[in-house]
Amino acid sequence: MTANATRVLVLNSGSSSVKYQLLDMGSGTRLAVGLVERIGEETSRLSHTPLATGGDKRETEGPIADHDAALKAVAAELAADGLGLDSPELAAIGHRVVHGGLKFTAPTVIDDAVLKEIERLVPVAPLHNPANLTGIRTAQALRPDLPQVAVFDTAFHTTMPEYAARYAIDVETADAHRIRRYGFHGTSHAYVSRKTAALLGKDPSEVNVIVLHLGNGASASAVAGGRCVDTSMGLTPLEGLVMGTRSGDIDPAVTFHLRRVAGMSTDEIDVLLNKKSGLVGLCGDNDMREIRRRIDEGDERAELAFDIYIHRLKKYIGAYTAVLGRVDAVAFTAGVGENAAPVREAALAGLEELGMAVDASRNAVRSDEPRLISPDSARVAVAVVPTDEELEIAQQTYALVNA
Incomplete structure (x- = not known):
């Protein structure tokens, strides 16, 4: 070189x-x-x-x-x-x-x-x-x-402790087939957690952040001092939050039920859960802008889909608050997280006792720059941080070849 x-x-x-x-x-x-x-x-x-x-x-x-x-x-x-x-x-x-x-x-x-x-x-x-x-x-x-x-994508999440990464199934079977929680969107979670710390004027090692990567695929992570300690996606990107076309968390027995009662094949169930579920399965749309437009027109299916999406998101925010013990910031990123102000507002509504709140006027501002949207008095900073996975990949690549 x-x-x-x-x-x-x-x-x-x-x-x-x-x-x-x-x-x-x-x-x-x-x-x-x-x-x-x-x-x-x-x-x-x-x-x-x-x-x-x-x-x-x-x-x-x-x-x-x-x-x-x-x-x-x-x-x-x-x-x-x-x-x-x-x-x-x-x-x-x-x-x-x-x-x-x-x-x-x-x-x-x-x-x-x-x-x-x-x-x-x-x-x-x-x-x-x-x-x-x-x-x-x-x-x-x-x-x-x-x-x-x-x-x-999985590298950032390899710091998860075993008790977060393991599923509670037979250990020998899990190890033989590499079944565990790996997590995804890792380059985005790494980039956004670092940028959030910088926005607060702190080193990443000093900050605990809940990162919410909300696009057509969606995932959450709990980042303690710059290290991922939990994330919502698992063996595959299907687990976790409600997504554009993926179901996210679901009772595993649903798959057995669909095999036995509906006569669906493994491939058909795979397509159902990955491509015909989530928001598109609930209301026929996976574009949050279109869903919000339909809600404004009184569409009940769209409103229910939105409520289910927010309910799951709020559960993960609460769970990761418990996992981290102390939360310094919540960061929204990716297409929905960066652009859908109603999603950010609804996700944190009622969480004031956890120190989380959104300032309505700040939340309404559209910008390509990292920014805080929480009130000055909020105990937990709420940030919108545009992700840049390509830049993260480039930086990691360049650092490696120049090491």
Whole structure:
């Protein structure tokens, strides 16, 4: 790596998409962002914004057969802006990998052994790890000489104590099949908990934070002194909060009931709980803006869905207050957490005895900056902190290759 190599390309490879950002870690600026979606379809689309040149977003449509073709198209777009993957300024490529199990507790330079372990974890992340592997292998083929770094969604949560991570099932069975709570959205929880401490003018080691990552996928974490001690997602991202299309917490016997009484297959139950439940299952919509619009028009199904969503959220806030013992801040982040003021207000309504409250005027302000929305007199700070998982991945990647 050359001395002036300060750029990091961040890749987030999904089953039919690739999100990417090119960042310059020397100047702390984004040079380009983009998304390839509907890979493998005739209607594939590539959206690319060259931030370095101040150019307009470019969109192209047409068939992109696979991830190899997608990354080559991304490379061509970057090259058109003078930001090609062959640049000596490119220090590394950072990859989001959803499941790292217990083995990967920090960002890791990818080699054959790392690839094999990520592949070994496919059974506990069948929707995510295969796509992550495809992205890694494609990037390796394009730049075999460049360090490729895996940053794991689960890594931040590996600090959970065993009593928080273990399920109360037979230990031998659990260990044989790697059944435990791993947690996800770790890069977001790490970033937001640190930013919340900075907002309070304190070191992360001094602050206890409840982080609420509320997007279409949603998770909560209890962070004590910069270390995760509990989180709502478990073996998979299905456990925990009510989400856009996922049920979150549910009696495990519901699955047996659906098998025996409804005659549903395992795959059908999987689809039901992951793609046809949550808000969309309750009211037909998983967009919080649309749900709030329907509530304003008197739609009872939308109102019930919202109430169930808030009830579950409030339960986790209370539970993590008990887990932490002392809460210095509650931080809302991700699409819903950052933009839905009614969600923030409702989630903390009635929790004044816990020291938590929202100032209505502050809560109504929209901003891309971290901010406090609690009254000055509140015992617990309430913050809205825009997450930046790509920046977190880039920072961890750059720090590792420069260590």
